[in-house]
Amino acid sequence: MISLRNVDKSFSKQPVIQSVTLSIEQGEIHGIIGASGAGKSTLLRLMNLLERPDAGIVEFDGTDLTILPKQKLRQIRQEMGMIFQDFNLVGNKTVEQNVAVSLELAGVKKHERTDRIQECLRFVGLESFARKYPTELSGGQKQRVAIARAIANRPRVLLCDEPTSSLDPSTTSEILRVLQDINQTLGVTIVLVSHEMQVIQSICNRVTIMADGRIEATVATEPAGITEITSDAGWFLTQLVERRDSHA
Amino acid sequence: MPDIVLEYASEIRLAIGQTFVMVGISILAAVLVGLPLGTWLYLSRKGQLLSNRFVFSSLNLLVNTIRSFPFLLLVVFLIPFTRIIIGTAIGTAAATVPLAVIAIAHYSRLVEQSLLEVPKGVIEAAVSMGASTREVVLKFLFVEARSGLVLGLTTSIVSFISYSTIMGVVGGGGIGDFAVRYGYQQFQTELMLYMILIMVILVQLIQFAGTTVARLLDKR
Numbered sequence: 001m002i003s004l005r006n007v008d009k010s011f012s013k014q015p016v017i018q019s020v021t022l023s024i025e026q027g028e029i030h031g032i033i034g035a036s037g038a039g040k041s042t043l044l045r046l047m048n049l050l051e052r053p054d055a056g057i058v059e060f061d062g063t064d065l066t067i068l069p070k071q072k073l074r075q076i077r078q079e080m081g082m083i084f085q086d087f088n089l090v091g092n093k094t095v096e097q098n099v100a101v102s103l104e105l106a107g108v109k110k111h112e113r114t115d116r117i118q119e120c121l122r123f124v125g126l127e128s129f130a131r132k133y134p135t136e137l138s139g140g141q142k143q144r145v146a147i148a149r150a151i152a153n154r155p156r157v158l159l160c161d162e163p164t165s166s167l168d169p170s171t172t173s174e175i176l177r178v179l180q181d182i183n184q185t186l187g188v189t190i191v192l193v194s195h196e197m198q199v200i201q202s203i204c205n206r207v208t209i210m211a212d213g214r215i216e217a218t219v220a221t222e223p224a225g226i227t228e229i230t231s232d233a234g235w236f237l238t239q240l241v242e243r244r245d246s247h248a
Numbered sequence: 249m250p251d252i253v254l255e256y257a258s259e260i261r262l263a264i265g266q267t268f269v270m271v272g273i274s275i276l277a278a279v280l281v282g283l284p285l286g287t288w289l290y291l292s293r294k295g296q297l298l299s300n301r302f303v304f305s306s307l308n309l310l311v312n313t314i315r316s317f318p319f320l321l322l323v324v325f326l327i328p329f330t331r332i333i334i335g336t337a338i339g340t341a342a343a344t345v346p347l348a349v350i351a352i353a354h355y356s357r358l359v360e361q362s363l364l365e366v367p368k369g370v371i372e373a374a375v376s377m378g379a380s381t382r383e384v385v386l387k388f389l390f391v392e393a394r395s396g397l398v399l400g401l402t403t404s405i406v407s408f409i410s411y412s413t414i415m416g417v418v419g420g421g422g423i424g425d426f427a428v429r430y431g432y433q434q435f436q437t438e439l440m441l442y443m444i445l446i447m448v449i450l451v452q453l454i455q456f457a458g459t460t461v462a463r464l465l466d467k468r
Contacts, residue, residue, distance in 0.1 A: 088370050150377075
């Protein structure tokens with residue numbers, strides 16, 4: 001579905017991605033893991049051409065994105081949703097306006113927009129938050145708004161750039177469950193960049209390991225399932241006490 | 249109303265009217281030209297959507313140059329240009345030309361600064377959704393920066409009022425000119441003080457309105 005061939009990318013003469021070849025298959029949840037600075041986020045951003053490669057080809061469904069005229073590229077980007085670590089919602093727009101703007105950009109008519117916004121917010125469990133502003137939401141809720149915004153145009157791929165890295169463990173599992181749901185019920189291919197092993201292990205079918213701008217390996221994995229983590233005081237206490245006792 | 253103010257009531261009304269014309273044209277120029285210019289200045293910066301070193305340096309130099317003129321000298325310097333546009337360099341209409349020029353330069357810099365406050369991630373999200381540069385500006389940048397844009401305009405308007413007071417040098421009139429000619433030069437200090445009072449009230453009102461609007465617009 002997405003394929004990168006011999007892609008290079010440097011930032012001010014510093015190579016960040018070096019001759020990377022990778023293909024993302026239809027319907028999978030593909031994890032990309034690596035240390036900070038390994039180039040995972042850049043690799044993801046090359047997939048929708050947020051970063052232009054210095055050399056090599058980026059293909060989406062057989063179309064080389066690097067040679068597309070701007071107008072065409074913008075259309076293709078609407079088939080690829082994207083979410084970020086910092087959510088990147090528009091603070092001066094309500095939850096529903098944030099989702100609406102993505103539909104507006106795709107030229108969806110106003111009466112169709114209202115229904116679709118409702119549908120997307122229901123999917124992420126935030127239909128009662130439509131009129132709220134992002135500042136009134138928790139981190140997990142903000143990320144779910146970002147997800148609703150990203151899936152509004154029925155994309156075929158969802159690119160996730162460290163989507164849980166600024167969330168606590170229980171919110172992380174909540175978001176992972178939403179992502180898995182998007183993959184299973186909507187059939188959306190997911191590319192998930194994270195530096196957290198647990199996150200990658202829980203839902204990915206295939207994982208690419210990166211180091212120093214290169215791909216070390218790509219392996220098939222069995223999703224381990226999303227661990228039930230609670231962040232209440234009792235759980236923290238048991239964890240700490242058990243740990244101390246096992247060392248005694 | 250104090251007698252001295254009543255005595256000059258019609259002159260004062262005329263002066264206030266002239267100030268409103270000069271400041272009004274300045275605001276118009278700031279919004280219609282300064283806003284797009286400031287946006288372009290921002291967009292042409294390194295790493296931004298229309299990044300272009302030549303465009304950025306040129307605009308930056310132009311804005312800096314205009315703003316570095318002592319305003320009185322800018323008025324004099326622009327006289328030939330004003331003649332071409334208005335047909336004369338004297339009068340309220342002619343005074344609006346240098347005022348518009350400084351208004352554009354002044355506000356465009358504040359626009360650029362407000363836009364720089366918008367988190368880069370928001371723009372990135374917009375681009376990832378397939379927004380064109382125009383859509384990024386109208387549907388994301390201006391929405392997110394709107395309270396800063398209003399506060400910047402408020403600051404600019406207060407400066408425009410100050411700039412307008414010296415337009416007497418080219419016969420532009422206005423409250424400042426009236427205060428100097430009737431108050432200062434004719435030794436009617438009281439009259440001058442009343443004019444200053446009018447300006448103080450005007451500035452207070454504008455600042456209050458601007459701050460209130462900016463606060464209501466800010467949902468972040």
